[in-house]
Amino acid sequence: MLFQYAHALIGFLFGMVFVALQVWVLVRLLSPKVKEPMKDSTYECGEPPVGDAWVRFDMRFYTMALIFLIFEVEAVFLFPWAAVYNKLMAITAGKPGAWFPFIEVFLFVVILAIGLIYVWRKGDMDWVKTTMHGRFDDKHVYHVADDGNPDKKSVA
């Protein structure tokens, strides 16, 4: 019974070995060896790292993660339905109530779509840009912070 998951395990192990091979072996064999202090610094999307890794995240990340979690649970519930949908439609084809499986899930998705419309309309998904010197509000008007320098407006 265990071996039905063997292919998943093999995929997992292959992925790990593949990454390890590249990071530790292939790089050592192929890359030119140039010592530079910048190379030992933390990788931050190719930019020189700024400040500490311990920064306070914006609240919007949390809201976005919450919204994501709800729709993830929705996706989990859609999966069992998808697993039997074709079989069920083949059985009920032509009979009264043939569209029942479709309508049921349509309702399920529509009810949650109301939630999506709600958070969208209420602006929970707006990503208001903040710069070091000010921020854009939801009307895209720029507000300069008290200590900000308005000349740096072009940053955002």
Added chain:
Amino acid sequence: MNWEAVVFWAMATLVLVPAFAIVFSRNIVHMAFWLLGTLMGVSGLYLLLGADFLGMTQIFVYIGGINVLLLFGIMLTRSEPVYVRRLAKRPKLAPGLIIGAFTAFTLVSALLGAGWRNVPGEPTETAGILGAFLLSEYILPFEIISVLLLVVLIGAAYIARRGSREGAE
């Protein structure tokens, strides 16, 4: 030892070692990352029991969702590293013992009253079986779940929005 036992002990180790690491770790972010191992081990145990859909849901929701939310929550709270031991210089022994004893009692009584038996035969694909139930016998709970999720979404968004507005002012 057969294969089931080997996989079971491997998964049990994967659950327990990170669990101990969470308890003894000092850095709260490290704890959140150690939790990944425990959750993965639990998922492996589900798979071992033939509950393939449950195992995948565990990875999906707990590792992909809850743990990320947990990390965001930690990063929201403080702008400097949180070292738990420094916050609780003198851990309170009596409440810990009481809660520990109560938890142990609950777990042991559940363990003894579980009525253990072997998993019968070959496990089948559980997602299809669940789907058939959701479309027939449990159709009302299925629809209620979506209403429940809607309520949770609106409530969470409302509370988070209020929190961020207050924080910004």
